[in-house]
Amino acid sequence: MFPTFQVRISGMDPSAEYVLLMDFIPVDDKRYRYAFHNSSWLVAGRADVAAPSRMHFHPDSPAPGAQWMKQTVSFDTLKLTNNLLDDNGHMILNSMHRYQPRFHVVYVDPAPNSHLNAYKNFCSFSFPETRFMAVTAYQNHRITQLKIASNPFAKGFRTTDPQAW
Template sequence: MIITKAGRRMFPSVRIKVKGLEPLRQYYIALDVVPVDSKRYRYVYHSSQWMVAGNTDHSCISPRLYVHPDSPCSGETWMRQIISFDRVKLTNNEMDDKGHIILQSMHKYKPRVHIIVHDSRIDLSQIQSLPAEGVKTFSFKETEFTTVTAYQNQQITKLKIDRNPFAKGFRDPGRNR
C-alpha cells in the first residue's frame, strides 16, 4: 500500500457487510489500522519476497480512528448496505493535522473495523480513541498489507494502476477504459 506525506487513499478500500445489529439502535462504525508485528521489512528482488529487516518502535504513533461519515446510523440502515471506507487516506507524515491515518513505511499493518454502540453522553463524531464499553472489533487476515512509498515490484505496480480508479494519471493515454 502506497503512503505519502500528503495522504493517499487506501486502495483497495475496506468494504464490509454487517449483520446482527439491533435495528433501532444507533451505531458508529469506525476503522483504524494497527501494526501486525514490531518488525521493519525490506523487499528482496532476486527472490521476490518481503524479509524482516529489523525491529521498529511503533510506540511513537498511536492509531488514529476514522469514523465513517454516515455515523451514527441505525442498525437497520447499516445492515442493508455495504459499508465502504473508500475515503480513508494513509500518510507517513507524523505531524499530519488532516485526520489521515499515520503509518510508517516498510511495515505490516491490518485494518480493524469497530462497531460502537451510540451513547448519547459521548460525542463520538470527534472520537480519538475507542470507548471502554459497547465496542465490537473485527479484523481479517486477508486485509493485511505492507506500506511503501513506491511499489517494490513491477507486476504490483501494473495491477494497482490497472485496478485503481484514482490512478488514472499513471495509465497510458491511448488506452481505452
C-alpha cells in the same frame, strides 16, 4: 487505502444508531525490506517508533443499523500516509511495516448515563486476511498498474495509450 476495506454487517438493531470506525495496529516489531532477487519480504531490523494512533470514522456515522446492514459498507475515503506531521486526518503508518486493520462498531446509547456502559457498547473485529505491508512505492509493477486502473484517486497516472499497458 488500496484495496479498499469493505465489510457486510448483520445482527444490528435496525433502529439503533451505530458509529463505524477503523484503526491499524502493528503486526510485529519488525521493519522489512523487499528482496527483488527472490520476490520476498525480509526482516531488515527493529520497527521504527510507532506513529501516533488515529481512528478513522466512517463518513456516514452515526447511522441506524438498518442503513449499515442494507449494503456493503466501504471505507473508500480512508487515506494512509507516512507523514508524521499530517494534519489532514489521514491514518499515519510507518512504511515497510506490517499492519492489521481493525474494524469497530460502536452502539450509540441514548441513555443519559450511557458512559456507565461504554465498556460494553462496542465490538472490534480483525480479519487476518487483511494484514498488509505499508509501502510508499509498490514493489511489484503489476500491483502498481492494478492500482492505477482501479483507484479513482489515481486518474493522473492513467494513460490512454494501450501500448503502455
